[in-house]
Amino acid sequence: MALFNPEVTHLLHKRRQNPLKPVEILLSTVVGLLAFVDVFQCAAFRLRYSSWELALMLGPGLCALVTAILGLIVVYLRRRLRHVRGVVTTALCLIIGAVVGGLAGDSAWINCTSKVYTWQDMASYVNIDPARDQASSYMDAGMIYFKDGSHVLSDKALAFRNGATYCVAPIVRQPIFVHDILATPESGTVDFWAVGTDCCGEKGTDAKFTCGEAATPFSRSGLRILGNTERQMYLLATQEWSASTAVPAKHPLFVSYVKDPVQTSEDVLHMAWYRFWSGLTLLVPVQLVASLLIHMALQAAKVL
Numbered sequence: 001m002a003l004f005n006p007e008v009t010h011l012l013h014k015r016r017q018n019p020l021k022p023v024e025i026l027l028s029t030v031v032g033l034l035a036f037v038d039v040f041q042c043a044a045f046r047l048r049y050s051s052w053e054l055a056l057m058l059g060p061g062l063c064a065l066v067t068a069i070l071g072l073i074v075v076y077l078r079r080r081l082r083h084v085r086g087v088v089t090t091a092l093c094l095i096i097g098a099v100v101g102g103l104a105g106d107s108a109w110i111n112c113t114s115k116v117y118t119w120q121d122m123a124s125y126v127n128i129d130p131a132r133d134q135a136s137s138y139m140d141a142g143m144i145y146f147k148d149g150s151h152v153l154s155d156k157a158l159a160f161r162n163g164a165t166y167c168v169a170p171i172v173r174q175p176i177f178v179h180d181i182l183a184t185p186e187s188g189t190v191d192f193w194a195v196g197t198d199c200c201g202e203k204g205t206d207a208k209f210t211c212g213e214a215a216t217p218f219s220r221s222g223l224r225i226l227g228n229t230e231r232q233m234y235l236l237a238t239q240e241w242s243a244s245t246a247v248p249a250k251h252p253l254f255v256s257y258v259k260d261p262v263q264t265s266e267d268v269l270h271m272a273w274y275r276f277w278s279g280l281t282l283l284v285p286v287q288l289v290a291s292l293l294i295h296m297a298l299q300a301a302k303v304l
Helices: 006-015 022-044 046-050 052-079 085-121 228-245 261-300
Strands: 123-128 141-146 158-162 164-172 192-197 221-224 253-258
Touching: 022 046, 022 052, 022 085, 022 261, 046 052, 046 085, 052 085, 085 141, 085 261, 141 253, 141 261, 158 228, 164 228, 164 253, 192 228, 221 261, 228 253, 253 261
Parallel strands: 123 141, 192 253
Antiparallel strands: 141 221, 158 164, 164 192, 221 253
């Protein structure tokens, strides 16, 4: 009769090792992947541009709230000697997914989407003549289409080194050489510049200027350079260029010289989506293995 004593039965049950639970492992993996999707979307795409506070609440904030709720559930179940291994595994996988999603999403935001949304909100100008127009009239420009005949004066490029090599070359239309001497254009200033990093050799003229699509025959458009640090470096380069040529650059506007700025901006946005899908694909086996290992570790620690 002692064998049927409830206390004895409970002790025997406690001493038996609980088996792995595949459903809990899969569920934890799915929750971790959903956390990645949620945080990445909030950190990298339009919601962050429209309202970073709302993106913070619906991304990391929501994941933190769910994790806290799971923690309370664990405490509640532990007090009643209930099974908690699955809940703990789910919470940890959620944290992993949220952290990875936040880091990957923020990287995509900095390198891709923040530029795209800013370009879309800025003005677009068509038929700009770099020989006659001054950039001071287009300081709100995100996309610029230059007049037919405009081109990058790549043989007058200049490189400024500060860690990376910052390359600048003037965008011109009419010939600005008088007796083989560089002359000031009709506008009185050289304001439009094709720029890039590590794309013009060490000096600017010792290698082909390949920044953006400057070497493409039909390119005559530009996407505004937005980074403050980059613009400061390019400004120093244009000041050095202006001092060496005695041609003024009063209000330099820096662009990535491209054939089709709309298509280029879409390509940048597609790159952010590529980061999302490739990150999600790589995270599937990582989360699955992490869920399994956490579950096994909790089992080894004799957590119910």
